[in-house]
Amino acid sequence: MKTLILNGSPRENGDTVSLIKELTKQLPGEYIIVNAYKCNVSPCIDCRYCWQHTGCSVKDEMQEIYSCIQECDNILIASPVYFSELTGKLLDLGSRLQTYYCAAAFRNEKPVLKEKKGAVVLVGGGDGHMEKAYSTARILLHHMNCHDIHDLVSSHNTNTIPAADDTNAIRGINSIVSFFINSQ
Template identity: 50%
Template sequence: MKTLVITGAARQKGHTNQMVKLFLDTLGGDYDIIDAYRVENVAPCKDCRYCWHKKGCSIKDGMQEIYDKLEAADNIVLASPMYFHSITGKMKALIDRFQVYWAGHVRNDMPEKPVRKGAILMVGGAPSFPNQFLGGELVLKNLLNDLSAEFLGEVCLPNSDHDSLETRPDIAQEVKELAEKMKAANKAE
């Protein structure tokens, strides 16, 4: 079982990456982590529409390696803190380069059913409020869909300016349960 994690967390030892670590420790298997803040040699999408006609990108850069890792993955985990009601800008810029997969709708070569499993982890500094994670959820769920990943669930940690996985063992338990769900879904295939 191979998992690709894409994280948009600026702080390497922050709450988002702590959630990722707990998830991966519970899930097991091989994994690659793509850190949007530290990835090198990846240009932004230029909307050239090359991918509308060919399954590939006209920009030949570090994203090619990320595409290869995605193709090899059984699971996709997307993790981001909320910056002004959505995922971080660095993560969004990286996600835009997955336009190649969305364009499968235009090329008519999207898989008929999901070919991998997907999960979302999000962190918000503010105290919990309605729709706190909605902006990130919309972007990340749609990305999983375009990457032909079956959405298995999400875990959100609100109030991270004051709380953590240590002070919120209920959230830590949700992370573990989502990882176990992903593990079971892979074994069922």
């Protein structure tokens, strides 16, 4: 089993990462964590190369991520919520999935053949709403051929309770692990 984890947090020891660590210590098989703030991935520039060609005209670390997407069995999107949305760097990375959309919409191709399981973990201080970020994450997962998506797991009061101490979030992480394991 191979799991791709897209981490949208800029904080190396923050609440999002604490939940990712909880997941990875239980998760069997191989996992790859892509930190959106540390990888060299530019946002989509709408050059329309992918309207007629496979892949993307921008050559950066996204090429490796495309390979991971093709190979993996599960994909987790984990992010803090900023202004009711995924973080900007994670959205930059997500915008590069435009090549998958264009493959289906313009070239009548299925860009990601292997079906996957997906899950979303969101963390927030409590002032915003998670619905928009969850909706965006689900759209990104769909473009990566994840149609069986676990219910949202969130920790939404991290200004007062660290995510690592949020029993509902930890139960949710345990549920994601079971979901990913039972998908094989």
